[in-house]
Amino acid sequence: MEEDEFFGEKTFQHYCAEFIKHSQKIGDGWEWRASKDCSDGYMCKTHFQVKNGTAMSHQGTSAHVQTFLPVEEAVDPPLDDFEVTETTTAAEVIKYEYHVLYSCSYQVPVLYFRASFLDGRPLALKDIWEGVHECYKMRLLQGPWDTITQQEHPILGQPFFVLHPCKTSEFLIPVLKNSRKINRNVNYITSWLSMVGPAVGLNLPLSYATAASQEEGNVSGQDSSIEQKSLEEH
Amino acid sequence: MTDDKDVLRDVWFGRIPTCFTLYQDEITEREAEPYYLLLPRVSYLTLVTDKVKKHFQKVMRQEDISEIWFEYEGTPLKWHYPIGLLFDLLASSSALPWNITVHFKSFPEKDLLHCPSKDVIEAHFMSCVKEADALKHKSQVINEMQKKDHKQLWMGLQNDRFDQFWAINRKLMEYPAEENGFRYIPFRIYQTTTERPFIQKLFRPVSTDGQLHTLGDLLKEVCPSAVAPEVPNTVLPGEAKIEPTFEPSRIAGGRKASLAVKCWASQGPSRVFIARKKFHWFRTKLKQQVFRAGVQKFQL
Numbered sequence: 346m347e348e349d350e351f352f353g354e355k356t357f358q359h360y361c362a363e364f365i366k367h368s369q370k371i372g373d374g375w376e377w378r379a380s381k382d383c384s385d386g387y388m389c390k391t392h393f394q395v396k397n398g399t400a401m402s403h404q405g406t407s408a409h410v411q412t413f414l415p416v417e418e419a420v421d422p423p424l425d426d427f428e429v430t431e432t433t434t435a436a437e438v439i440k441y442e443y444h445v446l447y448s449c450s451y452q453v454p455v456l457y458f459r460a461s462f463l464d465g466r467p468l469a470l471k472d473i474w475e476g477v478h479e480c481y482k483m484r485l486l487q488g489p490w491d492t493i494t495q496q497e498h499p500i501l502g503q504p505f506f507v508l509h510p511c512k513t514s515e516f517l518i519p520v521l522k523n524s525r526k527i528n529r530n531v532n533y534i535t536s537w538l539s540m541v542g543p544a545v546g547l548n549l550p551l552s553y554a555t556a557a558s559q560e561e562g563n564v565s566g567q568d569s570s571i572e573q574k575s576l577e578e579h
Numbered sequence: 580m581t582d583d584k585d586v587l588r589d590v591w592f593g594r595i596p597t598c599f600t601l602y603q604d605e606i607t608e609r610e611a612e613p614y615y616l617l618l619p620r621v622s623y624l625t626l627v628t629d630k631v632k633k634h635f636q637k638v639m640r641q642e643d644i645s646e647i648w649f650e651y652e653g654t655p656l657k658w659h660y661p662i663g664l665l666f667d668l669l670a671s672s673s674a675l676p677w678n679i680t681v682h683f684k685s686f687p688e689k690d691l692l693h694c695p696s697k698d699v700i701e702a703h704f705m706s707c708v709k710e711a712d713a714l715k716h717k718s719q720v721i722n723e724m725q726k727k728d729h730k731q732l733w734m735g736l737q738n739d740r741f742d743q744f745w746a747i748n749r750k751l752m753e754y755p756a757e758e759n760g761f762r763y764i765p766f767r768i769y770q771t772t773t774e775r776p777f778i779q780k781l782f783r784p785v786s787t788d789g790q791l792h793t794l795g796d797l798l799k800e801v802c803p804s805a806v807a808p809e810v811p812n813t814v815l816p817g818e819a820k821i822e823p824t825f826e827p828s829r830i831a832g833g834r835k836a837s838l839a840v841k842c843w844a845s846q847g848p849s850r851v852f853i854a855r856k857k858f859h860w861f862r863t864k865l866k867q868q869v870f871r872a873g874v875q876k877f878q879l
């Protein structure tokens with residue numbers, strides 16, 4: 346129906362397919378999910394992570410020691426006698442889901458994500474923030490993407506967090522213009538996801554960058570150095 | 580747009596009589612009476628139910644109260660959908676008043692977005708307006724506006740001020756004289772029968788050969804299952820069938836549009852039903868589409 350613009354939906358689906366091919370090669374877990382009527386779909390990945398600092402392990406022989414002493418009686422236990430033993434529930438495993446959808450209104454990809462404990466309890470945004478490295482927090486607050494808000498997933502109808510897409514083309518177009526100038530093909534999904542993903546705990550192995558240039562039949566000695574530079578500028 | 584003013588006012592001032600009842604398992608210090616309210620179709624539940632919240636919180640202890648949420652016949656109500664849409668989708672075939680159950684605990688995290696403050700509603704509303712303008716004008720009109728204009732749109736909605744709202748919104752409904760309409764028509768089609776929350780696609784107001792698109796063209800293109808094949812005099816038992824006969828009419832733009840919808844219903848011709856399909860027009864100037872309590876108004 347529509348001619349493919351710079352980031353048309355067909356282009357989006359093509360680059361997602363290329364991206365997934367590489368993901369399959371390296372076992373990175375991305376897959377395509379078509380909507381029930383198959384008119385469109387999205388790319389998704391689930392990964393699990395143990396939450397830092399909340400799980401403590403049972404060690405030593407003093408399992409009978411109670412950690413929760415009344416305050417008045419609190420005494421620092423001599424550490425070489427026994428290890429801290431806290432009767433924890435299972436270590437906090439968190440399930441992260443990342444979905445890449447296409448916005449036909451803004452004609453750009455959009456990143457949806459959510460996290461929950463194994464029993465289904467969802468993580469609030471502030472909990473997800475805690476898993477993000479400091480430097481990315483700064484970038485997120487200053488960068489060309491506005492905010493993270495909770496929104497309804499347009500295909501599943503469930504609450505997800507979303508990185509607002511309206512400024513995506515602002516930072517994506519220069520990357521693609523640069524690459525076209527030097528006659529290199531770039532998988533814009535790879536470029537885009539490598540820029541926005543880390544801010545929300547999603548990291549891409551570096552091999553995606555070299556794969557993108559190779560898949561399009563480009564043999565370049567300097568490989569991804571120029572592309573990395575464009576990414577760093579943002 | 581001046582000739583559309585009547586329809587615009589009808590849409591804006593549409594109301595749904597609603598009865599709010601506290602969920603029976605909520606802990607109360609004494610019996611809670613139901614609370615009646617006329618809800619504006621164009622607004623959002625969490626924006627217009629402060630009085631409902633206060634009324635029920637009077638009989639509850641603070642520790643038993645957390646985020647309010649609403650439910651109809653077991654279905655959590657998405658506050659970020661316009662009230663009229665929720666009603667049309669879920670309750671329009673039931674008798675009035677609309678009976679909504681109020682909850683203060685066990686927030687359904689998997690179904691509903693959180694609504695911690697009015698700012699969240701404002702952000703959602705403005706993001707809808709911006710997305711619509713991205714489709715209509717490549718965001719040029721909304722971006723050229725000052726922050727105070729955006730604020731006026733929101734305040735107009737919040738305070739039920741038609742004139743205040745439309746003073747700004749009319750700019751979002753205009754297009755250059757040389758164009759035939761918007762770049763794309765912002766629309767969403769909601770159905771209870773599908774898993775997908777809504778259908779939204781790019782759709783131009785004018786075809787490649789210069790013909791103005793009609794509502795029927797849109798439906799045939801994006802939601803063909805909603806358009807029954809033309810078989811006259813066939814009545815499906817117990818439900819209404821729609822045979823849309825769409826005269827060539829503009830579905831966007833400042834002219835009068837006409838739309839004729841014939842409907843055979845076993846109950847009789849006095850009410851026109853849209854069998855199981857509810858449409859919500861998302862910021863589109865479709866003056867012929869005024870859905871209210873299951874009854875469609877049309878101009879011939």
